Amino acid sequence: MSRYMLEPEYTLAVLVDYQEKVCRPIWKTEELEQKLVHAVKGLQILEVPLLVTEQYPKGLGQTTEPLRKALENYEPLEKVTFSCMRDPVFRKKLVESGKKDIILMGIEAHVCVQQTALELxxxxxxxxxxxxxxxxxxxxxxxxxxxxxxxxGCVITTIESLYFELMGSSKADHFREISLHIR
Structure with a gap:
């Protein structure tokens, strides 16, 4: 097992709290949303399982509509804790997945994403x-x-870099589809 690279069979992605009312004041939110939609589609091409969290959706709204449409299975995990790891339902889903390599994305970088990363x-x-x-x-x-x-100790990278780590080779099943997707 590589110390610094993703192992496809052990990989899970987590989209943290990109919700209607939370995303409005986010720096470069329109650009971020486009990138998240694109990333979700790429991860689905690569068959990477994805957990989606929503912080108090009754008050802060659902995951944004463009992301909901991009997700093949929109089954958000509601939470009130900042760290996803402190939510028992999230923790149960994570453990059940058997995955140990976690791709993190979402908002806010210095609150929910950071606390989740540190506790993971x-x-x-x-x-x-x-x-x-x-x-x-x-x-x-x-x-x-x-x-x-x-x-x-978190590995800081980009989604495109992660796509290529997950494939490992130009002979990978989804190489052509991902190559077209990123252009």
Whole structure:
């Protein structure tokens, strides 16, 4: 098992709290949403399982409509904790998945994403943060969240880099489809 690279059979993606009312004040939110939709489609091509969380959806709304439409199976996990790991339903789904390599994306980088990453790593999971798929209300908080996660041992990368790690070779089943997807 590679120490720093994803292992496809052990990989799970987590989309954290990209919701209607939460995303409005997020820095570069329109660009982020487009990238998240694109990433969700790419991860589905590669058959990577995906968990979607929503922070208090009664007050903060659902996952945004473009993301809901992009998701093949929209079954959000509702939570009130900032760290996904402190939510018993999320924790149960994670354990049941048997996955140990976690791709993280969503908002806010310095709150829910960061706390989730730190607690995942504390429990022995390997966290791969797609830095192009996270943001916060202000760029400095985003930057500090990413820096703290890096300092704690999180692998900081991009979604495109992760696609190619997951495939490993131009002979991979989905190579052509992903190549077309990223253009």
């Amino acid at each position: 790593m504390e429990e022995g999971y390997r966290v791969f943060l797609a830095a192009d798929l996270v943001s916060s209300r202000n760029p400095y908080d985003r930057e500090m969240g990413i820096e703290r996660m890096r300092d704690a």
